[in-house]
Amino acid sequence: MRAKDTELMEDIRHLKQEKNVYIIAHYYQRGEVQEIADFVGDSYAMAIAARDSECKTILVAGVDFMAQSAAILCPDKTILSPETRATCPMANSIKVEDVVNYKQEHPEACVVSYVNTPAEIKAVSDICCTSSNAEKIIRQIPEERKIFFIPDQNLAQNVSHKLGRALDYFDSCCPTHARVTKPEILELKQKYPQAPVLVHPECSPEVVAIADYIGSTAGILQYTTNSDARSFIIGTECGIMHSIRKAAPDKELFLASEELICPNMKSITLGKILYSLEQGETVITVEESIRKRAVLALEKMIDYATR
Numbered sequence: 001m002r003a004k005d006t007e008l009m010e011d012i013r014h015l016k017q018e019k020n021v022y023i024i025a026h027y028y029q030r031g032e033v034q035e036i037a038d039f040v041g042d043s044y045a046m047a048i049a050a051r052d053s054e055c056k057t058i059l060v061a062g063v064d065f066m067a068q069s070a071a072i073l074c075p076d077k078t079i080l081s082p083e084t085r086a087t088c089p090m091a092n093s094i095k096v097e098d099v100v101n102y103k104q105e106h107p108e109a110c111v112v113s114y115v116n117t118p119a120e121i122k123a124v125s126d127i128c129c130t131s132s133n134a135e136k137i138i139r140q141i142p143e144e145r146k147i148f149f150i151p152d153q154n155l156a157q158n159v160s161h162k163l164g165r166a167l168d169y170f171d172s173c174c175p176t177h178a179r180v181t182k183p184e185i186l187e188l189k190q191k192y193p194q195a196p197v198l199v200h201p202e203c204s205p206e207v208v209a210i211a212d213y214i215g216s217t218a219g220i221l222q223y224t225t226n227s228d229a230r231s232f233i234i235g236t237e238c239g240i241m242h243s244i245r246k247a248a249p250d251k252e253l254f255l256a257s258e259e260l261i262c263p264n265m266k267s268i269t270l271g272k273i274l275y276s277l278e279q280g281e282t283v284i285t286v287e288e289s290i291r292k293r294a295v296l297a298l299e300k301m302i303d304y305a306t307r
């Protein structure tokens with residue numbers, strides 16, 4: 001930890017307490033950002049933490065759709081983003097017309113939107129899901145109903161294979177997880193045969209097919225902590241290594257690819273968080289007519305996920 005970081009962390013802790021701000025961070029954030037957060041989790045847990053916090057101001061250390069989800073679920077709270085340019089290329093790849101056109105052709109279909117989507121897309125979706133609850137959500141949609149899964153084709157194909165149920169899906173994926181390749185995993189497996197391979201379902205189906213465990217970031221963290229294995233091959237964004245090392249310091253971790261870095265997640269720094277707290281910027285809002293429709297899809301997800 002650099003001396004400058006230690007100073008910034010002290011200033012952030014002091015200011016967030018003084019201003020009563022609750023900081024929530026994603027597992028893919030830099031280690032030092034995770035350290036100053038009041039809550040670290042995956043996108044589902046972040047949304048719930050924002051909703052349940054007693055603080056009136058929530059600072060979201062994550063990409064834009066995460067801050068929007070907090071704004072959608074908590075209209076009475078002030079949602080701050082320390083870096084509004086932190087976005088998700090996959091979330092931005094789908095347009096409202098893509099969903100509207102599909103619905104016109106298939107009016108009976110259920111649009112299941114990965115939480116990695118902008119508010120406008122959630123507003124035209126029937127239900128949201130995350131990587132941790134996608135299977136559970138889809139299981140509750142009647143078999144006879146067609147499903148349009150957006151926007152991650154890898155998650156769609158992996159869930160479809162697991163459930164043995166055909167899904168229509170949008171042709172996009174996470175550029176970070178798409179960098180994990182089968183040859184890289186096979187090479188690591190040969191080098192560390194005792195290490196289970198744990199991958200996120202945003203990885204390609206051919207990578208998922210040779211993994212020992214497929215799960216969300218929270219699932220991967222739990223697996224490494226509870227498993228008797230001493231070493232693991234980790235196939236998700238490198239930020240998760242910080243949380244795993246904290247929870248299970250004696251375990252040995254090998255990242256599946258050196259390319260597993262999301263530049264958008266890493267664009268949030270301690271300096272930007274401090275500035276955001278000092279200035280009360282940037283407040284994230286969602287236009288009310290969109291928010292009212294988007295909240296239905298998010299609340300339906302929470303309902304289905306907790307059944």
Ligand code: SF4
Nearest residue numbers: 063088089174176262
């Ligand atoms: S890791 Fe992938 S899905 Fe997550 S924010 Fe980055 S680009 Fe989007």
